[in-house]
Amino acid sequence: MKTRSEELQVFVAVIDCGSISAAAEQMGQTPSAVSRTLSRLEGKLGTTLVNRTTRRMDLTEEGRFFLARARLILEQMDDMEERLSLNRQTPTGRLRINAAAPFMLHAILPWIGEFRQQYPGIELELNTDDLIIDLLEQSTDVAIRIGELADSSLHARSLGCSPVQVLASPGYLARHGTPDKVEDLERHSLLGFSSLESLNQWPLRHAQGDRWPVRAQLTASSGETLRQLALAGEGIVSLSHFMTHEDIRAGRLVVVLGEHNNGYRQPIHAVYYRNTQLALRIQCFLDFIQKKLAIYAC
Structure with missing residues (x-):
C-alpha cells in the first residue's frame, strides 16, 4: 500500500508537537485517530518509526531517516500548491511571524492594515520574543532578527538596515x-x-x-x-x-x-528554514515589509 500525504503530516506533527495528544489537538483530530494513522504508516513501511512509552517518544534510526524525507516531501507539496496560487495571484494560508517586541510594534504593526487589504487570503499570526527562538519548535514561518546573524543553519534574506x-x-x-x-x-x-x-x-x-x-x-x-x-x-x-x-x-x-x-x-534579516522555493505567502510578506523598511534607513 502506498503512503499518503495525510499520514506524513500526522507523523511530522507528532514529532514536532512531542506527543500524540498534542498533535491531535493541533490537527483537530482525536488522539486515537492520530495513533491509528501512525500505526498504519509504520505498518505500510514495515518498520517502527517512533518508540512510544507512557512518558516519552523517541525516534528510531529509521524514524530519523524518514522524518527528514517526509519534511522535504511536504515542503515540495506546499511549493506546488503555492505555485498554482502564484498563477492565480492569490496567496493564501496562515503565516506565522516572530520578531522582537520593539520591531513588531514600530516596524510591522503600522503596516498590517495595508498588508491585509492587499493580501486578504493570508491569515497572520504575530508573535513577539526578545530572545532567539527555535523556528520549528515555535511553528514559525519567518522570524525577523536585528543585528549580526550567528546561526548558519537558517536561510536568511536581508531586509535592509x-x-x-x-x-x-x-x-x-x-x-x-x-x-x-x-x-x-x-x-x-x-x-x-x-x-x-x-x-x-x-x-x-x-x-x-x-x-x-x-x-x-x-x-x-x-x-x-x-x-x-x-x-x-x-x-x-x-x-x-x-x-x-x-x-x-x-x-x-x-x-x-x-x-x-x-x-x-544594524542589519535586519528575515530567517527561515526553507531552502527551496519560498512559499508565496512568505515571499509576499518579505517583499512588502522590505519596501516599508526603506523609510527607516535615514
Missing part, C-alpha cells in the same frame, strides 16, 4: 546639559541593555576608537523599555532608528553627539 543613534529627551538635556564630546557622557545618566552587552557599545568615535563602551546606571532587557525611559527623561540612550524615528520627527527625542556617530547600521 537601520542606523543606531544616541538620543535623549529635550527635558533631560534641559536639566543636565547637552554633551559636546563623547567623554562628557561619563557625567550623565546612561540607559543600557541588561541582557546583550554588545548593545552597550555605542557607535561613537573618540580618541581610543569608534565604539564607546558605556556603564549604564539604569538597564533593561527590552529596547522598548529603554525608549520609554528616555522619553520620560531618565537619561541618554542608544537605539535603532526603526523604533525612534517618530519620536525624533515629533521632537520627543533629539540626537546627541551626532557629529561623532560612526555611521553603524
Whole structure:
C-alpha cells in the first residue's frame, strides 16, 4: 500500500508537537485517530518509526531517516500548491511571524492594515520574543532578527538596515546639559541593555576608537523599555532608528553627539528554514515589509 500525504503530516506533527495528544489537538483530530494513522504508516513501511512509552517518544534510526524525507516531501507539496496560487495571484494560508517586541510594534504593526487589504487570503499570526527562538519548535514561518546573524543553519534574506543613534529627551538635556564630546557622557545618566552587552557599545568615535563602551546606571532587557525611559527623561540612550524615528520627527527625542556617530547600521534579516522555493505567502510578506523598511534607513 502506498503512503499518503495525510499520514506524513500526522507523523511530522507528532514529532514536532512531542506527543500524540498534542498533535491531535493541533490537527483537530482525536488522539486515537492520530495513533491509528501512525500505526498504519509504520505498518505500510514495515518498520517502527517512533518508540512510544507512557512518558516519552523517541525516534528510531529509521524514524530519523524518514522524518527528514517526509519534511522535504511536504515542503515540495506546499511549493506546488503555492505555485498554482502564484498563477492565480492569490496567496493564501496562515503565516506565522516572530520578531522582537520593539520591531513588531514600530516596524510591522503600522503596516498590517495595508498588508491585509492587499493580501486578504493570508491569515497572520504575530508573535513577539526578545530572545532567539527555535523556528520549528515555535511553528514559525519567518522570524525577523536585528543585528549580526550567528546561526548558519537558517536561510536568511536581508531586509535592509537601520542606523543606531544616541538620543535623549529635550527635558533631560534641559536639566543636565547637552554633551559636546563623547567623554562628557561619563557625567550623565546612561540607559543600557541588561541582557546583550554588545548593545552597550555605542557607535561613537573618540580618541581610543569608534565604539564607546558605556556603564549604564539604569538597564533593561527590552529596547522598548529603554525608549520609554528616555522619553520620560531618565537619561541618554542608544537605539535603532526603526523604533525612534517618530519620536525624533515629533521632537520627543533629539540626537546627541551626532557629529561623532560612526555611521553603524544594524542589519535586519528575515530567517527561515526553507531552502527551496519560498512559499508565496512568505515571499509576499518579505517583499512588502522590505519596501516599508526603506523609510527607516535615514
